[in-house]
Amino acid sequence: MASSTVATDSPLVLVVDDDEDVRHSLRELMESVGLDVACFPSPRELLNAGLPDRPGCLVLDVRMPGASGLDLQNQLSTRGITKPIVFLTGYGDIPMTVQAMKAGAVDFLTKPVRDQTLLDAVIAGIQRDVEQRAQAENIYQQTTRFATLTPRERQVLREVARGRLNKQIAFELGISEITVKLHRSNVMRKMRTISVGELIRAWDSLPSSLREAPQA
Numbered sequence: 001m002a003s004s005t006v007a008t009d010s011p012l013v014l015v016v017d018d019d020e021d022v023r024h025s026l027r028e029l030m031e032s033v034g035l036d037v038a039c040f041p042s043p044r045e046l047l048n049a050g051l052p053d054r055p056g057c058l059v060l061d062v063r064m065p066g067a068s069g070l071d072l073q074n075q076l077s078t079r080g081i082t083k084p085i086v087f088l089t090g091y092g093d094i095p096m097t098v099q100a101m102k103a104g105a106v107d108f109l110t111k112p113v114r115d116q117t118l119l120d121a122v123i124a125g126i127q128r129d130v131e132q133r134a135q136a137e138n139i140y141q142q143t144t145r146f147a148t149l150t151p152r153e154r155q156v157l158r159e160v161a162r163g164r165l166n167k168q169i170a171f172e173l174g175i176s177e178i179t180v181k182l183h184r185s186n187v188m189r190k191m192r193t194i195s196v197g198e199l200i201r202a203w204d205s206l207p208s209s210l211r212e213a214p215q216a
Contacts, residue, residue, distance in 0.1 A: 009054070009055065010036060010054060010055075011035060011036065011054065011055050011056045011126045011129075011130075012035075012036045012037070012038060012052055012054045012055070012056040013030045013035050013036065013037045013038075013056055013057060013058075013059060013122055013126075014037075014038050014040070014046060014051070014056060014057070014058045014059070014083075015027065015030075015037060015038070015039045015040070015058075015059045016039075016040045016041075016042065016043055016046050016058065016059070016060045016061060016064075016069065016072065017039075017041070017059075017060075017061040017064070017088070018041050018042060018061065018064040018065060019061070020041070022061070022088075023039040023041070024039075026039070026059060027039055029115055029118065029119070030119075030122070033119060035122070036056075038052075042064060042065070042066060042067070043060075043064070043066070043067040043068075043069070043071065043072035043075070044066065044067065046072070047072075047075070051081065051083060055126060055129045055130045055133055056083070056125075056126055056129060057083060057084040057085065057086060057106065057122055057125030057126050057128075057129055058072075058083055058084070058085045058086065058125075059085075059086050059088060059118075059122065060072060060073070060085055060086070060087055060088065061087075061088055061089065062087055062088070062089035062091065062096065062100075063089060063090075063091055069085075069087055069089075070087075070096070070099065070100060070103075073085055073100065073103055073104075073105070074103070077103060077104075082104070082132055083129060084104075084105075084106045084124075084125035084126070084128045084129050084132075085100075085104070085105045085106060085125070086105070086106050086107050086109065086118070086121045086122055086125055087100050087105055087107070087108045087109065088109050088110075088111055088113065088118075089108070089109075089110060089111065090110065090111040096108075106121055106124055106125040106128065107121040107124070107125075109121060138205055139205055139206070139207065142191070142202050142205045142206055143206060143207065143210065145190055145191050145192060145202075146191070146206055146210060148190050149186075149187060149190055149191075152173075152183055153183050153186055153187045153190070155173060156169060156173070156180060156183040156184055156187055157187045157191070157199070157203060158203070158211075159172060159173075160184060160187070160196065160199060160200070160203075161199070161200050161203040161204070166180045166181055166184070167180075187199070
């Protein structure tokens with residue numbers, strides 16, 4: 001596994017292939033363009049090692065002794081792990097390709113594959129993971145901030161997100177317009193927003209379970 005001194009935001013390519021020569025050539029290819037690489041001879045060894053908390057993607061052989069690359073894809077999915085996957089196979093067929101792509105694979109490439117074709121797929125996978133991680137971090141931050149709101153502040157936030165004016169919110173909640181303004185100010189401060197547009201985007205980024213829950 002990569003050294004702990006490597007920045008956690010530095011991309012890491014995880015290669016799983018039972019062929020040692022393939023693992024060696026893939027490592028050399030990835031390192032030739034400055035990518036960190038960790039290689040495993042089987043899905044079991046990867047799962048036992050655990051996936052590092054770094055952006056990157058998986059490069060999986062489809063057919064291996066024991067669990068296949070597709071089996072690993074399914075296992076990761078059931079664990080809620082959405083790390084992008086590039087499949088490599090010498091025995092690919094259309095149904096297998098369709099299965100992998102429907103499950104979210106970045107690409108399904110047949111060996112032998114051109115170096116640039118594989119690198120393009122890996123870079124696309126890394127970019128997808130970077131975007132997924134940024135989105136997940138944003139959702140976490142907004143959810144954490146939302147948890148600091150009082151029940152009344154959550155009600156005001158929901159009404160603001162619906163486009164209601166202060167006087168409409170005051171009527172709806174049975175409070176004064178001045179009180180609405182105070183709650184709205186507190187909401188914007190706690191949600192760390194400086195405009196209504198930002199506040200609405202923060203609301204929209206919250207999980208639907210929070211947005212749809214009764215704000216009593």
